[in-house]
Amino acid sequence: MQYLIQLLISGLAVGAIYGLIAMAFAVIYKSTGLVNFAQGEMTMIVAYVAWTISTTISGNVFVVAFGAIVAAVLLGLVIERVVMRPMLGEPVFSTVMVTIGLAVILRSSINFIWDAYPHALDLGVGRHVVRIGSIGVRTGQIAVITTLLLLIAGIWAFFRYSKFGIAMRAVAADDRTALLMGISAPRVHGFAWAASSAIAGIAGVFFAMSYDLSPAMFQLGLKAFPATILGGLDAVLGSGLGGLLIGVTENLAGGYVSSGMKEVAGFLMIIIVLMIRPFGIFGERDIERV
């Protein structure tokens, strides 16, 4: 029983990281209709920036968190303005190819700007173990799960109640009609990229704190993408929960079946779920009415 609970907790913790990145995918998809294949790389860059801040400026966790979020927002805005906006109105396929190109460039930039060795992002927090009965939980694990849940609630309220949130949904559905209503699609897209980059960046910092920083971190994006598909590409909240589901499934399969199953289990679940609900667990079926 204790083993199960321990597996569940570490599954939820890693799932929360997948969930955050999955939400970052979904935010961009929901407002621009694009899948950003550079999401994992953006996550990695922000984590490296956080590490640089911690080793050069200050190791204070708040300073690092603030600096990382600012860097993430800037990264998102710059990518949107320089790379994505000129692609506005071009075929989706070309635009997605651009994000793949961007991914490769960002990935290699780690080696140019930093180096190829693993580093530890040690901010002096997150590694303490809290004991609840006989079960040990690291504070970092509690923090990442809490962050995910708070962001899920916050983003849900944002899309549901704020004018800008509703405008993002409107632009995603029909950007030309949104233009006719005076909604500036470029501004909405810029905001989506900034928000998505910030969410993914937070995930990257949490990951680096719990595990390690390395040039292979971009693979987080590949792990999180299935969570987005599972939850529904257009469902930001579903993506967050999809991340948790994949994290837990992976851990249970790894703990009870074999460690080799850990890699496979998540994808196996996706195949089964998509056969039953092709638009994801929480995704919206297209409303067709003429």
Place this chain on the structure above:
Amino acid sequence: MIASSQPHPSSDPPTSAREGMLEFRNVRIVYDNAIEAIRDVSIAVPAGGIVGLLGSNGAGKSTLLKAMSGILYTEEGRLENGSISFRGASVDSLAPDELVRRGIVQVPEGRRVFPALTIDENLQMGGYTRSAAEIREQREKVFGLFPRLYERRDQIAGYMSGGEQQMLAIGRALMTRPMLLALDEPSLGLAPLIIDRIYEVIAKLRDELKLTVLLVEQNAQRALDICDYAYILETGRVVLDGPPCKLSANQDVQEFYLGMSGSGRKSMREVKHYKRRKRWLS
């Protein structure tokens, strides 16, 4: 292109004699640097009236509306020549959101409500450029005009009937607090009874809300019944314009648009007429 028993309208002085709230002057619009959609069109929409813009598919009606709303660029279209002015100021290089702020809005062809948003959220998006207080005030007006929208305000727009969606699309455009409202084929795909309702509303917009309306229609009968002045567009040119009574009396308009039969036509004249007819209806 139109032969008629009446004095030919193009012998009238050019339409620049008519002054309007919205004016297209010698407009030429080209898509993709190659396709000339509008050749040389001058149209004036005077304040407080309904101006009809009639013509068959591909005549360039929607292109003019896109130019008016500043969204030609989304389809690689460009205003090559001429100008568009609104209340005396040139507006042809303004961004779409600025045009909406100045009071120009259109209800696009096919209604295009945001399907996954509720009716209330759709209306809020119409008021995007306005303050929260203005949105509340304007929403009351729209609900007054369309009680049905109030009843269903929390429902998903995509599941409404075509007529209700058209009303929502008009309501959403009204949320921008426009001075000039353009409607692109509001009767398209709707049942005759529903079209009656829509046209009652359009008349109300002019008479009660004092709006200026630019009405684009293929359904000439309906449009001529309501508008104060009309232009007929054919392959990118204005071929005929005038008050509706004058257009309705024109023999070609009667036959091609109003569906009255041109009885008593014979011989060569009929053949030529047939050719023109084919052009018109193609």
